[in-house]
Amino acid sequence: MALIVQKFGGASLATPEKMLFVADRIIREKKKGNQMVVVVSAPGDTTDNLIEFAEKLAKIPDERELDMLMATGEQQSIALMSMALIEKGFKAKSFTGAQLGIMTDTKHTRARILDIKGAGKIKKALKEGFICMVAGFQGITDKEEVTTLGRGGSDLTAVALATAIKADVCEFLKDVDGVFTANPGVVFDAKKIDFLSYDEMLELSSGGAQVLYNRCVEFAKNYNVVLHVRGTFTDKQGTIIKKEDKEMEKIIVSGITYNKKEAKITIKGVPDQPGIASLVFNKIADGDVNVDMIIQNVSDNGSTDISFTIFRKDAVKAVKVLDDIVKKVKAKGYSIDEKIGKVSAVGVGMRTHTGIASVMFKALADKKINIEMISTSEIKISVVVKEDQVEDAVKVLHSAFKLGKKDVKAE
Amino acid sequence: MALIVQKFGGASLATPEKMLFVADRIIREKKKGNQMVVVVSAPGDTTDNLIEFAEKLAKIPDERELDMLMATGEQQSIALMSMALIEKGFKAKSFTGAQLGIMTDTKHTRARILDIKGAGKIKKALKEGFICMVAGFQGITDKEEVTTLGRGGSDLTAVALATAIKADVCEFLKDVDGVFTANPGVVFDAKKIDFLSYDEMLELSSGGAQVLYNRCVEFAKNYNVVLHVRGTFTDKQGTIIKKEDKEMEKIIVSGITYNKKEAKITIKGVPDQPGIASLVFNKIADGDVNVDMIIQNVSDNGSTDISFTIFRKDAVKAVKVLDDIVKKVKAKGYSIDEKIGKVSAVGVGMRTHTGIASVMFKALADKKINIEMISTSEIKISVVVKEDQVEDAVKVLHSAFKLGKKDVKAE
Numbered sequence: 001m002a003l004i005v006q007k008f009g010g011a012s013l014a015t016p017e018k019m020l021f022v023a024d025r026i027i028r029e030k031k032k033g034n035q036m037v038v039v040v041s042a043p044g045d046t047t048d049n050l051i052e053f054a055e056k057l058a059k060i061p062d063e064r065e066l067d068m069l070m071a072t073g074e075q076q077s078i079a080l081m082s083m084a085l086i087e088k089g090f091k092a093k094s095f096t097g098a099q100l101g102i103m104t105d106t107k108h109t110r111a112r113i114l115d116i117k118g119a120g121k122i123k124k125a126l127k128e129g130f131i132c133m134v135a136g137f138q139g140i141t142d143k144e145e146v147t148t149l150g151r152g153g154s155d156l157t158a159v160a161l162a163t164a165i166k167a168d169v170c171e172f173l174k175d176v177d178g179v180f181t182a183n184p185g186v187v188f189d190a191k192k193i194d195f196l197s198y199d200e201m202l203e204l205s206s207g208g209a210q211v212l213y214n215r216c217v218e219f220a221k222n223y224n225v226v227l228h229v230r231g232t233f234t235d236k237q238g239t240i241i242k243k244e245d246k247e248m249e250k251i252i253v254s255g256i257t258y259n260k261k262e263a264k265i266t267i268k269g270v271p272d273q274p275g276i277a278s279l280v281f282n283k284i285a286d287g288d289v290n291v292d293m294i295i296q297n298v299s300d301n302g303s304t305d306i307s308f309t310i311f312r313k314d315a316v317k318a319v320k321v322l323d324d325i326v327k328k329v330k331a332k333g334y335s336i337d338e339k340i341g342k343v344s345a346v347g348v349g350m351r352t353h354t355g356i357a358s359v360m361f362k363a364l365a366d367k368k369i370n371i372e373m374i375s376t377s378e379i380k381i382s383v384v385v386k387e388d389q390v391e392d393a394v395k396v397l398h399s400a401f402k403l404g405k406k407d408v409k410a411e
Numbered sequence: 412m413a414l415i416v417q418k419f420g421g422a423s424l425a426t427p428e429k430m431l432f433v434a435d436r437i438i439r440e441k442k443k444g445n446q447m448v449v450v451v452s453a454p455g456d457t458t459d460n461l462i463e464f465a466e467k468l469a470k471i472p473d474e475r476e477l478d479m480l481m482a483t484g485e486q487q488s489i490a491l492m493s494m495a496l497i498e499k500g501f502k503a504k505s506f507t508g509a510q511l512g513i514m515t516d517t518k519h520t521r522a523r524i525l526d527i528k529g530a531g532k533i534k535k536a537l538k539e540g541f542i543c544m545v546a547g548f549q550g551i552t553d554k555e556e557v558t559t560l561g562r563g564g565s566d567l568t569a570v571a572l573a574t575a576i577k578a579d580v581c582e583f584l585k586d587v588d589g590v591f592t593a594n595p596g597v598v599f600d601a602k603k604i605d606f607l608s609y610d611e612m613l614e615l616s617s618g619g620a621q622v623l624y625n626r627c628v629e630f631a632k633n634y635n636v637v638l639h640v641r642g643t644f645t646d647k648q649g650t651i652i653k654k655e656d657k658e659m660e661k662i663i664v665s666g667i668t669y670n671k672k673e674a675k676i677t678i679k680g681v682p683d684q685p686g687i688a689s690l691v692f693n694k695i696a697d698g699d700v701n702v703d704m705i706i707q708n709v710s711d712n713g714s715t716d717i718s719f720t721i722f723r724k725d726a727v728k729a730v731k732v733l734d735d736i737v738k739k740v741k742a743k744g745y746s747i748d749e750k751i752g753k754v755s756a757v758g759v760g761m762r763t764h765t766g767i768a769s770v771m772f773k774a775l776a777d778k779k780i781n782i783e784m785i786s787t788s789e790i791k792i793s794v795v796v797k798e799d800q801v802e803d804a805v806k807v808l809h810s811a812f813k814l815g816k817k818d819v820k821a822e
Contacts, residue, residue, distance in 0.1 A: 064504075069491060144509075
């Protein structure tokens with residue numbers, strides 16, 4: 001018997017039929033003798049529809065009131081799901097963020113969880129045999145103001161709750177069966193990963209495989225909560241994300257990930273003086289632009305090129321400050337390339353294995369894929385290539401690191 | 412400067428356009444220097460839609476969860492309305508039932524208000540210049556369970572709040588401009604009533620003019636809260652409902668009301684013995700049937716007829732117990748007539764004036780309208796007539812008591 005926190009997203013709750021399906025999914029685990037706490041998002045497009053209504057009343061809706069409004073979506077989910085479970089003959093009870101004392105700071109629409117005061121309430125209800133339905137995404141301040149947690153908020157609620165009640169596992173039910181060695185839409189042979197460390201999951205996510213939000217994985221890492229990404233439509237094990245262990249290190253590369261959401265900017269002929277890089281990136285940050293990879297080429301005749309990648313959606317904002325930067329640092333000019341993609345190989349085994357980078361670069365070179373930028377961390381190597389070569393790069397690396405189903409014995 | 416509680420129903424809040432209109436209506440009063448507390452229902456059909464969704468998940472949805480679900484509708488209204496007010500440049504703040512400490516008993520879906528703990532919160536926000544948007548219909552128990560107040564719940568919230576914060580007036584904004592001397596759809600000449608006593612309003616409501624719910628008027632009567640039923644689309648005074656005064660007594664009949672929602676049942680040849688009536692109506696009550704008027708004809712040869720009216724919608728339930736009753740009391744049988752209507756004249760002036768009943772009966776007789784039943788209270792005379800004569804009866808009484816616009820000088 002285990003204490004399980006399950007989290008279902010809004011798409012799984014869009015219609016009465018889907019809710020009844022989810023109810024059965026919960027009941028299957030309950031029937032095994034597990035204690036069940038279930039965190040849910042708002043049903044289907046509820047939140048978007050509410051925001052759309054709000055924007056007809058106010059150009060920029062007041063954030064306090066937006067939280068008050070949005071919090072109703074998850075409250076509807078917990079009530080409806082509890083009804084469905086009760087109808088099916090099980091004890092169930094819903095809890096809002098306020099009722100559970102999910103205490104947050106006062107930053108409306110992007111609040112941070114500070115404490116969960118009502119963990120005892122959940123424990124009590126579980127002891128009495130209830131399935132506990134908890135509203136994700138929402139909390140309350142010490143002044144009883146309703147707050148919401150921003151992007152990935154419901155995932156965060158699930159992990160924070162799992163921490164507070166010392167759950168054995170925090171499960172994320174998805175329409176995919178787990179985290180894959182590569183996007184199965186690109187690599188036909190991609191296979192489900194059984195285990196990942198928190199850091200690998202973080203690197204895979206920031207590489208583009210957005211299965212869980214990083215703030216949720218970071219929270220789990222800090223409190224050592226075992227995460228399980230699994231399919232709604234199957235009872236098979238998905239991907240378990242937990243503290244790194246010896247077994248994990250045996251696998252050098254866990255997965256290949258990519259994203260095409262970045263653009264590359266190069267500032268040319270920057271005088272090679274101390275403090276210049278700092279000046280450039282302070283200005284970029286002032287322009288509210290997030291920078292991902294940064295490289296600075298070898299100095300040549302007292303001047304150098306600085307290249308970095310940003311999110312494409314920030315390109316306009318970046319361009320607004322770039323002219324000013326070029327002038328300030330007395331550079332020769334800048335170029336922006338939106339037709340790039342980032343491809344990454346991630347794995348904790350890299351730490352103890354050498355030569356991974358050279359395998360990677362050789363595989364790409366053999367396929368005549370030019371590498372425009374390189375960036376490495378302890379457990380990740382990322383390269384920037386031309387956008388139209390991204391899929392080829394993913395395929396060739398997936399194969400070079402022998403990640404496919406054909407490369408290993410059946411699970 | 413006055414402290415005003417305004418209440419808007421869901422139909423006034425069905426679309427963004429209507430909400431913006433309501434916001435302007437509130438702002439007009441605010442601009443006069445008044446302190447504004449506004450109680451709202453859920454927008455448009457929200458509550459019905461939620462219940463419909465719930466009924467796809469459970470035949471009889473759990474009542475605790477139904478309250479959790481339904482309470483979201485009003486929460487959406489207060490958030491959206493606050494945004495609209497803020498957008499228009501005013502300070503506004505929303506409050507849920509829980510946040511205001513609207514304490515109720517634990518009877519889900521039909522809870523009673525016990526106390527409003529958070530009146531101080533409203534007072535503070537008003538002092539700071541906020542327009543306070545309060546969710547109607549909802550409360551919370553001492554165990555922090557969300558409850559709803561049942562039919563007319565939002566009206567009740569408004570009056571209870573007006574009591575708690577000692578408001579000068581509790582306004583109900585309607586698509587009609589007030590309470591009328593008769594249904595203007597029936598009596599072309601009907602005119603708006605300027606003042607009514609609580610008792611008159613209660614009698615008019617139970618007579619069929621459902622402008623306010625009785626529990627709301629009763630609450631107002633108990634705490635002496637001045638009510639004002641007025642039009643959303645006009646700034647003119649509507650009908651003020653307050654403690655009876657000398658002025659009111661000068662008007663003998665305030666209004667004529669009717670309803671066609673009742674059916675008349677006659678139990679024939681009931682042995683005229685003590686305890687028989689009690690037996691009959693206990694059985695009727697056991698059948699979950701509400702009785703309105705009751706008359707017992709003069710005893711004739713040791714047996715009598717008992718007639719009473721019930722809501723037509725309860726007719727099937729009544730028929731189920733009537734055979735049993737007839738057998739038990741050894742009556743000769745029963746008849747049921749669903750083609751009747753009740754017409755009432757209401758006015759506190761009746762108390763001090765004699766001959767009202769005879770004016771009424773004569774007016775009806777002159778028009779050849781047969782009276783099937785009569786029932787009187789201190790401030791009301793009701794008659795049952797054939798359904799197809801109801802409109803005629805209303806017209807003739809409205810004219811007999813000189814209630815029309817033509818009968819008095821312009822207001």
